[in-house]
Amino acid sequence: MTAVTAEAPAHDDPHGYSARHLSVLEGLEAVRKRPGMYIGSTDSRGLTHCLWEIVDNSVDEALAGHCTKISVVLHADGSYEVCDNGRGIPVDIEPRTGLPGVELVMTRLHAGGKFGGVSYTASGGLHGVGASVVNALSARLDVEVDRDGHTHAMSFKRGLPGEFAAPGPERRFKKKSGLRKIAEVPPGVTGTRVRFWPDLQIFLKDARIDTETVMDRMRQTAFLVPGLEISVRDERGEEPVAETFKFDGGISEFCDYLAKDEPICDTLRFRGRGHFTETVPVLDEQGHLTPTDVERDLEVDVALRWGTGYDTVCKSFVNVIATPKHGTHVTGFDRALVRTINEQLRATKLLKNGDEPVTKDDILEGLTAVVTVRLPEPQFEGQTKEVLGTSAATRIVARVVSEGLKEAFDNPKRGARQQMRAVLEKIVAAAKARIAARTHRDNQRRKNALENSALPAKLVDCRTTDDRSELFIVEGDSALGTAKLARNSEFQALLPIRGKILNVQKASMADMLKNAECAAIIQVVGAGSGRTFDLEAARYGRVILMADADVDGAHIRCLLLTLFYRYMRPMLEAGRVFAAVPPLHRIQLTNPKKGQDKYVYCYTDAELRRKLVEFERRGIRWKEPIQRYKGLGEMDADQLAETTMDPRRRMLRRIRLHDAEEAARIFDLLMGSEVAPRREFITAGAAELDAERIDA
Known part of the structure; x- marks a missing residue:
């Protein structure tokens, strides 16, 4: 596959754009240049997609009736391995290219056994780019194939075939084509083992494959292929985690x-x-597409x-x-x-x-x-x-x-x-x-906030109704008073809530609507609830949850997110729900240098420690004691505006649907109606609790 890209012409030469400005990417170069085109992204999602590409090849063997066991291992050194007892990748020479089958499928895009419909009647990997894309984006990839009485092995570095001097991706590498036989196996024993180390030049440093994601996908696959045994082992933690899935009910x-x-x-x-x-x-026989x-x-x-x-x-x-x-x-x-x-x-x-x-x-x-x-x-x-x-x-x-x-x-x-x-x-x-519900909504909805007398009296509305408008759901009346002075009344509205709202995870819709705080939030957002929720009718461009930076504040955010997840989910899907990030500490400098702020805000204890070490090293003095905010109500209006409400300086955390789904799952575990899973969760985590942190 060849990809062509173009550089922008020089501004001072309107006629300087010619054929020499075009770049031609051959083979796997295109994958490394534009990885997102093949795997979606270079974060954890893209890395996980690479693992699925290898796993899908093994599952295709199971679908074809040639594989009964698949093993997935997440190694401690950051590599990932997939093994199966299928037929094994072909090791003989492909006549047109002169390459062994293993090297062909690992180095050539759109090369594989799933195009003609002979080897596989139904398969998941259909584009012939899965294994080769993973190879191109790996610092090292090792493949071993058991076929014809031998174990055939081959290694690659960023898509190039060769040999490594020792285990690991950073070892000395020598370019070399072709397979090597490393062991003998009994006749009839077949299978494929692929192990790859992601290339940190491509993937983000914090890219990581989540264990639960792998477990869920493998459990799902075992359901879909009755009789297939899939084992998963994660060796990255202090204690290995392993599980095996096999279902016969389909x-x-x-x-x-x-x-x-x-x-x-x-x-x-x-x-x-x-x-x-x-x-x-x-x-056709002449190589033409007909x-x-x-x-x-x-x-x-x-x-x-x-x-x-x-x-x-x-x-x-x-x-x-x-x-x-x-x-x-x-x-x-x-x-x-x-x-x-x-x-x-x-x-x-x-x-x-x-x-x-x-x-x-x-x-x-x-x-x-x-x-x-x-x-x-x-x-x-x-x-x-x-x-x-x-x-x-x-x-x-x-x-x-x-x-x-x-x-x-x-x-x-x-x-x-x-x-x-x-x-x-x-x-x-x-x-x-x-x-x-539609009839009720149509009767209750008003064109704007001023005309809607049914809106809660405690709502402090804004003047604009366009996409800039923001609704701050504020914890407590004390913070509301300061927020009134700190907000921009043009586009920032405030709705205070008193304490913790109803746990809607185990409450019925009728109970939720009877709850004053929940009903007020749904009424102010103005787009209905549940299946009748109409995102286009929402009265604010974004909703921002503003709670204290303590355990109670986190609990309130979790309750609010559960309300949005269960009854106003399109707001989360559209990325219009945020959590404000208030600071924990304020450091007052006694001798700020020219151009340096007098006050420095820290949002975590770790950030505070880093700042103090930095100040000591640079000879910057500060006033003791350092202020520790217990709640938003302790800030004055200028501080709240600067740290939490002013769009030019504040920090917001966008709540994604994945975050809300995970929070709802944990919330269902901790506060749902089933007692047994909660007891198991508490028992399993009791040893990790620091007894001195218990406030009793």
């Missing part, structure tokens, strides 16, 4: 695992297949169940590869649900003539579903494979799901008729609640 068992609420009906399983014709370019019509088979496997809760969990997969942003297969699933459920509601008279049809959101309330399809050479939108683009999947999935749902409603299994009736009644109840 996606029905996966669906039950994902569902956290009580079931209304048994898990339904729909299987089917369809055929479609696809025009693809095929290499458009050719190819017949494709697409297998559909769907598991779903409705529960008593309100959250929706929908996981979708293509050839075991997760598609978090879904695609055409989920589009077909949604269409079949909406059409078939509405037909059933009309047939059972639960929806009468003139009633609004139920919407997708009504049907998805309390639904847990796993949608999987398998097909050769699926069309993904981008190398990260987050969205399926194969258009025929919509039609085939819709047909399979529609037929399966009709059969489940019309001819239910023994004892399931009442369950299916309960599903329809739950969907109708959700539709009625949505319509009632």
Whole structure:
């Protein structure tokens, strides 16, 4: 693959832009020059994607029926290893390039065994760039293949084949092509082992693969490939962490695992297949690409169940590869649900003539579903494979799901008729609640804050209504008084809350709306709540949580974030929720130098210690004792504006949806209704607690 980039022409020479200004990147150079194009980013997400590329190759062997065990090891030296007992990468010479199969797939983009549909009928790695991209972005990559009675080995440095003098990526390296035999293995023993050290010239220094992320992905894969045994071992901590996954129940068992609420009906399983014709370019004997019509088979496997809760969990997969942003297969699933459920509601008279049809959101309330399809050479939108683009999947999935749902409603299994009736009644109840909430919202909403007499009296509103507007949710009335003086009334509004709001993690929506603080926040944001939340109607461009920098303040932020996560999630998805970062300490300098501020603020104890060491080294004196802020109310207006509210100087922490999901998971563990997991968590962490920090 060749990438061409262009330098900007010189400003003083309008005619100086010529062919010599073009750069041609050959082969893996393009990957190193633009890594984000292949792995999405160079932070922890991109590094994790590299591991998935290697793991997916092993899983493809399992899908083809040649692999029963996969091992993933996160080594203490920062390297990552994937082993399998599949057929092994081919080691013979590829005739057109003269290279061994191992070297070909590791050094050439778009080289692999998944293009022709002969070696793999369904696979996750489809672009032929996975292993070679990981190789290009690794300071060192070692591959060992057991085939033909021998272990064949090869090493690479930043994509170049060769040999290292000793273990580790920084050892002396000698460029050399070709495989070497390092051991004998019994006949019939096959497999592949790949170990790579990420290149710190490419990845950020703090890039790290999270253990829980690997565990979740491997557990998920074991569900999707029944009978496949996957072991994970993390050797980076003081004590190694290891776990093995193997499930025989397939996606029905996966669906039950994902569902956290009580079931209304048994898990339904729909299987089917369809055929479609696809025009693809095929290499002929002369090496030319010729458009050719190819017949494709697409297998559909769907598991779903409705529960008593309100959250929706929908996981979708293509050839075991997760598609978090879904695609055409989920589009077909949604269409079949909406059409078939509405037909059933009309047939059972639960929806009468003139009633609004139920919407997708009504049907998805309390639904847990796993949608999987398998097909050769699926069309993904981008190398990260987050969205399926194969258009025929919509039609085939819709047909399979529609037929399966009709059969489940019309001819239910023994004892399931009442369950299916309960599903329809739950969907109708959700539709009625949505319509009632919409009517209420339309009646209560006002064009602007001044016209809305229903807004809480304690709201200190701003004058502007554009995207600059900010709503500060302030902890306590004492901080509110100072914040009134510190704010810019043009675009900064204030809403005080009294103490800790309701724990909405285990409270019903009715209890949440009865809570004065929760109701005030939802009312002031002005965009509704839950499934009826309308991001476009939000009255403020951003919401900033401003709480004390202590344990209580952190608890209040967690409660507020749980409220936003459960009932105003689009605000988090749009990146419009922030946490203010108030300082912990203020150092007053007694002899500030010219141009140096008299007051220096520190936001952590570690930062304070570093500053004091720096001041001692530079001979800068300060006034004792150093002020320690116990709360926002201790600051005067100038200090609060300078450190927390003035956009030119403040520090904000954007709350991402990933942060909120993790916080909600921990909050559910610590304050949810289930006691046993909380007891296990406290027992496991008791030894790590410093007894002297207990304030009792």
